[in-house]
Amino acid sequence: xxxxxxxxxxxxSRFLRGLLHAVPDAEVTVIGNxxxxxxxxxLHVSPDLDTxxxxxxxxxxxxxxxxxxxxxxxxxEELAAYGAxxxxxxxxxxxxxxxxxxxxxxxxxxxxxxxxxxxxxxWLRGTPGPGVRLLPMTDDRVETHVVIADSxxxxxxxxxxxxxxLHAAVPAERIVLAGIESAAPAPGVxxxxxxxxxxVLPPSNPVVSIGPILSVAGVRDAVRAxxxxxxxxxxxxxxxxxxxxxxxxxxxxxVDVSAAGVAGLFADILDGWLVDTADAGAVQGIEKNGILxxxxxxxxxxxEATAAMAREALDLVGHSP
Amino acid sequence: xxxxxxxxxxxxSRFLRGLLHAVPDAEVTVIGNxxxxxxxxxLHVSPDLDTxxxxxxxxxxxxxxxxxxxxxxxxxEELAAYGAxxxxxxxxxxxxxxxxxxxxxxxxxxxxxxxxxxxxxxWLRGTPGPGVRLLPMTDDRVETHVVIADSxxxxxxxxxxxxxxLHAAVPAERIVLAGIESAAPAPGVxxxxxxxxxxVLPPSNPVVSIGPILSVAGVRDAVRAxxxxxxxxxxxxxxxxxxxxxxxxxxxxxVDVSAAGVAGLFADILDGWLVDTADAGAVQGIEKNGILxxxxxxxxxxxEATAAMAREALDLVGHSP
Numbered sequence: 001x002x003x004x005x006x007x008x009x010x011x012x013s014r015f016l017r018g019l020l021h022a023v024p025d026a027e028v029t030v031i032g033n034x035x036x037x038x039x040x041x042x043l044h045v046s047p048d049l050d051t052x053x054x055x056x057x058x059x060x061x062x063x064x065x066x067x068x069x070x071x072x073x074x075x076x077e078e079l080a081a082y083g084a085x086x087x088x089x090x091x092x093x094x095x096x097x098x099x100x101x102x103x104x105x106x107x108x109x110x111x112x113x114x115x116x117x118x119x120x121x122x123w124l125r126g127t128p129g130p131g132v133r134l135l136p137m138t139d140d141r142v143e144t145h146v147v148i149a150d151s152x153x154x155x156x157x158x159x160x161x162x163x164x165x166l167h168a169a170v171p172a173e174r175i176v177l178a179g180i181e182s183a184a185p186a187p188g189v190x191x192x193x194x195x196x197x198x199x200v201l202p203p204s205n206p207v208v209s210i211g212p213i214l215s216v217a218g219v220r221d222a223v224r225a226x227x228x229x230x231x232x233x234x235x236x237x238x239x240x241x242x243x244x245x246x247x248x249x250x251x252x253x254x255v256d257v258s259a260a261g262v263a264g265l266f267a268d269i270l271d272g273w274l275v276d277t278a279d280a281g282a283v284q285g286i287e288k289n290g291i292l293x294x295x296x297x298x299x300x301x302x303x304e305a306t307a308a309m310a311r312e313a314l315d316l317v318g319h320s321p
Numbered sequence: 322x323x324x325x326x327x328x329x330x331x332x333x334s335r336f337l338r339g340l341l342h343a344v345p346d347a348e349v350t351v352i353g354n355x356x357x358x359x360x361x362x363x364l365h366v367s368p369d370l371d372t373x374x375x376x377x378x379x380x381x382x383x384x385x386x387x388x389x390x391x392x393x394x395x396x397x398e399e400l401a402a403y404g405a406x407x408x409x410x411x412x413x414x415x416x417x418x419x420x421x422x423x424x425x426x427x428x429x430x431x432x433x434x435x436x437x438x439x440x441x442x443x444w445l446r447g448t449p450g451p452g453v454r455l456l457p458m459t460d461d462r463v464e465t466h467v468v469i470a471d472s473x474x475x476x477x478x479x480x481x482x483x484x485x486x487l488h489a490a491v492p493a494e495r496i497v498l499a500g501i502e503s504a505a506p507a508p509g510v511x512x513x514x515x516x517x518x519x520x521v522l523p524p525s526n527p528v529v530s531i532g533p534i535l536s537v538a539g540v541r542d543a544v545r546a547x548x549x550x551x552x553x554x555x556x557x558x559x560x561x562x563x564x565x566x567x568x569x570x571x572x573x574x575x576v577d578v579s580a581a582g583v584a585g586l587f588a589d590i591l592d593g594w595l596v597d598t599a600d601a602g603a604v605q606g607i608e609k610n611g612i613l614x615x616x617x618x619x620x621x622x623x624x625e626a627t628a629a630m631a632r633e634a635l636d637l638v639g640h641s642p
Contacts, residue, residue, distance in 0.1 A: 042425035072395050078418030082443050084425075093414050097399030104363035104405075122403055 001026045001319065004196035004228075008033045008209020009048040010065035011235055011243060011300075013055035015202035018306025020056065020132060023314070023321040028132040029192035031219075033204070034112065035137075035144040035177060035212035038160045040089055041079060043099035044106055047160070048209065049116055050098060052134055057123025065243070068094040088165035111139035113186040135192065137213040140183040144208050147174040159208060168245035172252040175207060180215050193222040198319045201232030201270075203242060203298070206262045207249040214269075223269045229317035231272035233309060234259040237298055238278040260286055267291065272316040274298065274309065292316050322347045322640065325517035325549075329354045329530025330369040331386035332556055332564060332621075334376035336523035339627025341377065341453060344635070344642040349453040350513035352540075354525070355433065356465040356498055356533035359481045361410055362400060364420035365427055368481070369530065370437055371419060373455055378444025386564070389415040409486035432460035434507040456513065458534040461504040465529050468495040480529060489566035493573040496528060501536050514543040519640045522553035522591075524563060524619070527583045528570035535590075544590045550638035552593035554630065555580040558619055559599040581607055588612065593637040595619065595630065613637050
């Protein structure tokens with residue numbers, strides 16, 4: 001079975017790990033969000049790609065969900081001692097090696113997709129089964145900016161600054177995907193969608209993770225036009241995001257913070273939508289919109305529970321593993 | 322007293338620390354060698370400038386002489402896990418922060434002299450007395466290359482590769498200062514020489530540390546033309562370098578590995594030359610060339626011993642502290 005998955009960071013990565021456990025013989029292509037990418041201390045950081053890579057490769061910090069296990073912060077301490085900015089984003093030592101390799105390869109002219117492949121050669125080569133491929137959504141620069149008005153006049157800041165420094169506590173007036181108009185899908189992205197047997201939307205942030213991927217020229221059309229069923233997993237349970245601050249960005253774009261609200265965002269592409277048992281009451285309404293819907297426990301408490309979710313998602317669209 | 326010092330790495334730094342201890346009220350400008358600089362993993366590394374900075378700022382690894390105290394190598398381990406090259410030069414985590422700041426500032430268009438000043442703001446601000454300034458010899462790119470013929474045809478490799486990877490064990494056929502013809506002294510270098518009361522050559526490598534500094538356009542002439550006496554400390558004791566592998570590069574340029582041999586390299590600029598008691602026999606010969614010479618213990622075993630050496634050097638040219 002060939003699966004194409006559109007993924008953000010933590011939620012997406014955890015779900016993908018469950019998916020790979022549920023269907024170890026599947027050929028999975030992950031199309032990762034790069035709109036969170038940021039240059040810090042001259043280093044090109046790709047938070048979502050790295051979270052997928054570390055999580056599937058067994059190098060992620062398990063409790064935290066992002067960053068490396070057994071991480072240290074010596075470089076960051078020294079950067080702070082020099083007074084280097086920004087100080088609201090702390091890069092770990094192990095993580096910095098990834099960014100050094102990426103930055104150097106990008107500087108030498110390699111596209112992000114080639115860099116990602118090189119980095120994944122370390123992390124994903126040993127994955128069981130036919131393997132998993134990680135592609136950036138685009139090789140072009142796209143950056144999610146958040147327009148805030150904390151001090152009167154609206155100003156746009158990098159998504160990471162809003163998320164990490166401001167903890168999404170300052171209302172986002174608008175979300176802008178800078179560069180999206182001229183971004184082309186990275187090599188392999190459209191092919192993976194065209195040739196998939198199933199297309200999966202893991203429980204990632206619908207606005208700033210799945211949203212940017214679908215906004216890259218041709219991607220949403222390709223997903224819509226695909227013969228493969230598209231099945232998604234709600235990142236919202238009982239009116240609140242499972243993790244992260246998806247509620248803040250949903251409010252910004254005027255979408256109800258609910259399993260049905262998120263389903264509505266993807267109504268044109270979804271064939272199936274998995275909601276939590278807490279949202280069983282929403283199933284009928286979602287099915288009225290022509291989307292198959294099922295309520296099952298959606299908490300990714302452990303690998304088995306997550307694999308069960310993945311099986312339910314595939315089963316919902318007739319691809320029971 | 323205004324002192325200008327031309328310095329390489331370990332030997333130079335240790336001597337400078339003794340000098341500052343001997344004359345705490347001196348205004349010292351250190352002109353540092355940058356021909357050892359190298360780009361590693363996309364980072365601009367300035368080994369000699371950093372050794373001076375860390376040593377005088379109290380951040381150096383005391384036994385080792387270079388690098389940071391209490392250093393760790395997490396980033397380097399991870400770079401190796403990615404298969405990143407070169408692997409013969411291991412950058413420490415604390416050290417990497419310095420290179421990140423430097424690389425970022427250089428990338429933003431600041432000259433190395435401005436970058437060095439910014440970095441030294443952390444390390445040298447607290448130095449007792451009127452303070453010590455560290456200037457790179459040039460803001461232009463100069464690189465010491467070593468021509469070796471290990472596998473038949475001669476080929477040029479970076480000095481660091483010869484020194485660190487090959488341990489200077491492969492004979493150097495020639496030493497080339499790539500870029501030296503078009504290198505201009507960094508801002509402040511000629512001024513420091515012109516306005517000095519004493520010019521000091523610490524016991525640094527005469528060929529690849531002091532040599533490049535003097536080879537920057539106008540520097541050797543300025544030192545020769547200066548009214549200030551020029552006093553040097555022999556890096557060779559009893560026919561062998563005190564540390565490092567100066568003998569190998571001295572042989573390459575056909576200079577006798579002796580206190581007198583090194584004095585001869587600087588005969589046009591030296592007013593005084595301090596040799597070790599082991600080389601007392603060479604004093605007369607050196608003085609015949611019009612250079613004041615004195616034999617004193619030259620081992621920089623501790624700060625007091627090093628300060629005593631510095632006092633002897635200054636005293637030799639009539640500037641007893």
